[in-house]
Amino acid sequence: MKQIRFGKTECMVSRIAFGGIPIQRLSTEDAVKVVRGTAELGINFIDTANGYSDSEEKIGLAVKEMPRDTLVLASKSTARDKKTFLEHLDLSLKRLGVDYLDIYQLHAVSSEDVYDAVFREGGAFEGLMEAVKAGKVRFPAFSSHSVPLSLRIMREGKFAAVQLPFNYIDDEAAKEAIPLAKELDMGFIAMKPFGGGLLSDAGVSIRYLSQFDSIVPDPGIEKLSEIEEIVRIIESGEAFSEADAEEVERVRKELGSRWCHRCDYCQPCPQKIGISMVLNVESFMKRMPYKRTSAMAGQGMEMAKTCTECRACVKKCPYDLDIPELIKEKLMLWEKYVSEHS
Numbered sequence: 001m002k003q004i005r006f007g008k009t010e011c012m013v014s015r016i017a018f019g020g021i022p023i024q025r026l027s028t029e030d031a032v033k034v035v036r037g038t039a040e041l042g043i044n045f046i047d048t049a050n051g052y053s054d055s056e057e058k059i060g061l062a063v064k065e066m067p068r069d070t071l072v073l074a075s076k077s078t079a080r081d082k083k084t085f086l087e088h089l090d091l092s093l094k095r096l097g098v099d100y101l102d103i104y105q106l107h108a109v110s111s112e113d114v115y116d117a118v119f120r121e122g123g124a125f126e127g128l129m130e131a132v133k134a135g136k137v138r139f140p141a142f143s144s145h146s147v148p149l150s151l152r153i154m155r156e157g158k159f160a161a162v163q164l165p166f167n168y169i170d171d172e173a174a175k176e177a178i179p180l181a182k183e184l185d186m187g188f189i190a191m192k193p194f195g196g197g198l199l200s201d202a203g204v205s206i207r208y209l210s211q212f213d214s215i216v217p218d219p220g221i222e223k224l225s226e227i228e229e230i231v232r233i234i235e236s237g238e239a240f241s242e243a244d245a246e247e248v249e250r251v252r253k254e255l256g257s258r259w260c261h262r263c264d265y266c267q268p269c270p271q272k273i274g275i276s277m278v279l280n281v282e283s284f285m286k287r288m289p290y291k292r293t294s295a296m297a298g299q300g301m302e303m304a305k306t307c308t309e310c311r312a313c314v315k316k317c318p319y320d321l322d323i324p325e326l327i328k329e330k331l332m333l334w335e336k337y338v339s340e341h342s
């Protein structure tokens with residue numbers, strides 16, 4: 001597998017990373033097989049998170065016999081204060097069975113509130129800097145769903161890498177964020193390269209992303225056959241074609257009025273409904289175990305039932321989504337999903 005330089009970290013990483021969300025759904029034995037099989041295909045970049053239940057432990061078991069310097073390990077913490085952040089980091093190290101992480105990310109710095117919390121005195125960023133000094137983390141990074149906020153953070157020059165959603169529907173990062181990462185020599189991890197499991201043609205998705213030579217797509221992998229297919233597409237070297245561009249246009253048209261880009265411009269909702277979470281609930285349903293999905297999304301879906309159809313959100317959505325109608329659809333899907341699992 002071809003490797004690329006991951007910005008100023010100078011880490012050489014495989015052209016694709018292994019995303020650790022879906023292995024939460026697997027038995028430990030199966031998860032270990034998937035991670036090891038992935039490594040055998042030449043994928044040396046593994047990205048997970050402290051919040052993905054047992055994902056770190058499973059990865060730790062899978063990599064324990066592998067020479068540490070052959071791997072680039074990344075994880076993240078949603079902690080916003082220094083103390084909890086450092087506790088999360090120690091837990092990540094313990095679960096992964098390593099004494100340092102190559103990349104550790106402030107997880108989901110997507111709003112001004114979170115920005116203020118992590119960068120205030122005693123915030124998580126202080127913890128991250130302390131961890132770098134102590135040698136527990138080689139390179140500080142952050143993940144976010146907000147491109148405008150990320151541009152600001154990137155320009156502040158505190159991080160070596162950034163992770164943003166990027167696929168042919170969620171393509172906002174193409175305009176400024178990816179070029180800026182290149183200019184600042186930061187690593188760029190493309191979160192949700194298949195739209196969180198909603199873009200079904202891996203070939204089109206990968207060939208689209210391969211036009212951006214400085215990024216590392218980070219698909220969540222549940223089956224070895226999935227990563228084998230992705231590796232086959234990458235190694236074929238097939239370029240993004242006219243037929244691919246037509247397919248992208250077709251899917252964009254089909255999903256354009258239904259695809260929530262998680263920008264949260266529609267907030268605040270008077271009913272305090274987490275609109276972007278509700279509209280993207282299938283992404284949880286497709287990648288997470290039921291228990292975890294229920295814990296993460298259950299309350300938010302209950303809140304969604306209180307939508308008064310005031311349409312205040314619709315006026316603020318730059319994509320003209322009919323949010324109340326989409327909420328109704330997602331609630332129906334959710335009810336079906338819950339009844340099938342309980």
Ligand code: SF4
Binds near residue numbers: 275
């Ligand atoms: S229509 Fe529903 S989701 Fe939108 S702002 Fe009103 S209550 Fe909130």
Ligand code: SF4
Binds near residue numbers: 264266276319
């Ligand atoms: S509903 Fe519209 S405004 Fe709200 S997060 Fe989704 S795309 Fe953004």
